Amino acid sequence: MTLNTLPSWSSLQAHYEQIRDARLRDWFAAGQDASPTRSERFTFEGAGLAADFSKNRITDETLRLLVTLAREAGVEARRDAMFAGEIVNPTEGRAALHTALRATSASAPFHAEVAAERAKMAAFANQVRDGHWTGYTGKRIRHVVNIGIGGSDLGPKMVVHALHHLATPEIATHFVSNVDGADLARVLEQVDPEETLAIIVSKTFTTLETMTNALSLRDWFIAKGCPESALAKHFVGVSANPNEVVKFGIAKENVFEMWDWVGGRYSLWSAVGLSIMIAIGPDQFDELLAGANDMDEHFKNAPLERNLPVLMGLIGIWYRNFFGSQSYLVAPYSEALHFLPSYLQQLEMESNGKSARLDGAFVDYPTSAVTWGEPGTNGQHAFFQMLHQGPTIVPIDFIAVLTPEHPLASHHPKLLANCFAQSEALMLGRTLEEAHKVAGPDKPELVPHLVFPGNRPTTTLLLDALTARSLGALIALYEHKVLVQASVWNINPFDQWGVELGKILGKVVEADLTAASVDEKKHDSSTSALIARARAALKR
Numbered sequence: 256m257t258l259n260t261l262p263s264w265s266s267l268q269a270h271y272e273q274i275r276d277a278r279l280r281d282w283f284a285a286g287q288d289a290s291p292t293r294s295e296r297f298t299f300e301g302a303g304l305a306a307d308f309s310k311n312r313i314t315d316e317t318l319r320l321l322v323t324l325a326r327e328a329g330v331e332a333r334r335d336a337m338f339a340g341e342i343v344n345p346t347e348g349r350a351a352l353h354t355a356l357r358a359t360s361a362s363a364p365f366h367a368e369v370a371a372e373r374a375k376m377a378a379f380a381n382q383v384r385d386g387h388w389t390g391y392t393g394k395r396i397r398h399v400v401n402i403g404i405g406g407s408d409l410g411p412k413m414v415v416h417a418l419h420h421l422a423t424p425e426i427a428t429h430f431v432s433n434v435d436g437a438d439l440a441r442v443l444e445q446v447d448p449e450e451t452l453a454i455i456v457s458k459t460f461t462t463l464e465t466m467t468n469a470l471s472l473r474d475w476f477i478a479k480g481c482p483e484s485a486l487a488k489h490f491v492g493v494s495a496n497p498n499e500v501v502k503f504g505i506a507k508e509n510v511f512e513m514w515d516w517v518g519g520r521y522s523l524w525s526a527v528g529l530s531i532m533i534a535i536g537p538d539q540f541d542e543l544l545a546g547a548n549d550m551d552e553h554f555k556n557a558p559l560e561r562n563l564p565v566l567m568g569l570i571g572i573w574y575r576n577f578f579g580s581q582s583y584l585v586a587p588y589s590e591a592l593h594f595l596p597s598y599l600q601q602l603e604m605e606s607n608g609k610s611a612r613l614d615g616a617f618v619d620y621p622t623s624a625v626t627w628g629e630p631g632t633n634g635q636h637a638f639f640q641m642l643h644q645g646p647t648i649v650p651i652d653f654i655a656v657l658t659p660e661h662p663l664a665s666h667h668p669k670l671l672a673n674c675f676a677q678s679e680a681l682m683l684g685r686t687l688e689e690a691h692k693v694a695g696p697d698k699p700e701l702v703p704h705l706v707f708p709g710n711r712p713t714t715t716l717l718l719d720a721l722t723a724r725s726l727g728a729l730i731a732l733y734e735h736k737v738l739v740q741a742s743v744w745n746i747n748p749f750d751q752w753g754v755e756l757g758k759i760l761g762k763v764v765e766a767d768l769t770a771a772s773v774d775e776k777k778h779d780s781s782t783s784a785l786i787a788r789a790r791a792a793l794k795r
């Protein structure tokens with residue numbers, strides 16, 4: 256399939272030419288925004304979430320054409336193939352069944368394996384939470400250190416932070432990912448070996464960063480007096496490669512399994528989420544899964560015209576492929592969702608940052624936008640200037656939680672007000688005429704600086720409250736959005752070959768940094784000179 260030859264693609268191009276200069280401000284203007292209003296026409300609900308798409312540069316016709324594009328591109332068939340466990344990741348010969356991890360039906364693929372592993376996780380998590388699982392001196396566990404990187408870190412870290420209000424106060428959860436020793440060293444300053452449990456999470460159990468940190472942590476336990484024979488009380492492993500976990504020295508009964516049909520960045524629902532389960536307990540973990548399952552059902556069953564992941568994916572394509580937007584911003588107005596943007600960076604860009612189509616040809620259209628973000632209101636005082644007045648259009652997802660999860664409720668109206676006001680300001684802008692009024696007769700030279708172009712597109716996602724269930728639905732919403740876009744772009748969102756070359760060369764350079772001598776012509780002049788400087792510094 257060549258995307259550009261689909262009938263809806265050329266219709267969308269023609270439609271784009273028609274509305275590219277239309278202004279949201281006019282569409283919303285009093286007297287023009289007749290009943291049903293834009294807000295009513297373009298706000299949709301699913302799985303307990305509401306999405307207001309009305310401040311996007313779309314009309315009813317835009318959505319009609321985009322949904323036709325989804326149909327012509329076979330989005331429904333790709334979705335159904337994924338849920339059915341077909342090989343939707345052909346370059347690795349794998350299914351992508353993260354949805355099976357939260358399915359409720361006994362007929363879902365791998366139901367028995369998933370249920371058995373979840374029960375094992377729950378039994379273990381309960382022992383750690385209630386103090387029955389003790390360290391080598393008999394003390395209860397007060398610190399959990401999750402060692403993993405990428406999908407073995409970002410999802411659990413994001414969720415544990417988001418659901419802090421539901422977590423047991425008895426246990427602090429720490430995350431170590433970077434091979435920079437500063438990351439582990441910082442955590443080791445805060446924990447006591449007698450009360451610390453390490454969860455080594457790696458799908459492959461070969462990842463350089465994770466193995467390096469795991470070995471250093473093991474050495475630290477021994478240096479602090481933990482007998483080798485008692486390490487089993489302090490180390491558990493999560494992997495799709497259990498033999499490697501045992502080879503590392505983790506007791507067989509302390510190995511939790513995930514499977515090759517779960518992609519790393521889609522894996523927080525599996526045993527990769529063990530740190531989440533220990534923090535919030537098995538019942539709340541089930542709620543997280545239930546929320547994701549709510550979104551799975553919505554994605555499977557809601558008509559495309561009202562289907563949240565479908566609409567989010569398509570509107571993203573509208574900006575990426577027609578308006579030429581290079582990036583999109585996620586701005587959660589929730590400190591609890593602090594790590595959502597970094598989690599989404601991997602989900603979006605490792606999944607859809609591809610140039611090869613499924614049929615092996617190269618795309619001749621852009622794929623994944625650069626995903627970035629920061630919680631509001633912080634971003635307003637940092638980079639929002641560019642969003643309001645820079646020449647580049649950056650579509651934004653605002654995420655607001657209507658009720659606070661913390662006791663300082665008086666802050667909440669200020670937080671929500673800022674979120675809603677930003678989308679209003681970005682949409683309205685300030686005209687030349689209005690800028691003149693603001694500048695006043697004495698300062699006409701200020702006028703160009705006071706003009707805001709407006710017409711900046713935003714989507715606002717609303718959660719009633721930040722619960723495990725609503726968070727599960729929100730994460731699954733983005734997972735499925737990514738699939739929708741991959742389906743339209745005809746790429747495989749479940750592999751990540753692009754990370755390989757750097758890893759291979761990293762091993763070569765590491766050897767060169769420590770070798771007795773190194774051939775100065777082995778690398779390009781830049782890399783050779785960098786290695787030479789580092790060799791000199793490492794010798795000092």
Ligand code: F6P
Nearest residue numbers: 405406407457458459462519754
């Ligand atoms: O290098 C990229 C990657 O393979 C990600 O896809 C993955 O989430 C991460 O590394 C960690 O991999 P693992 O869980 O196998 O340690």
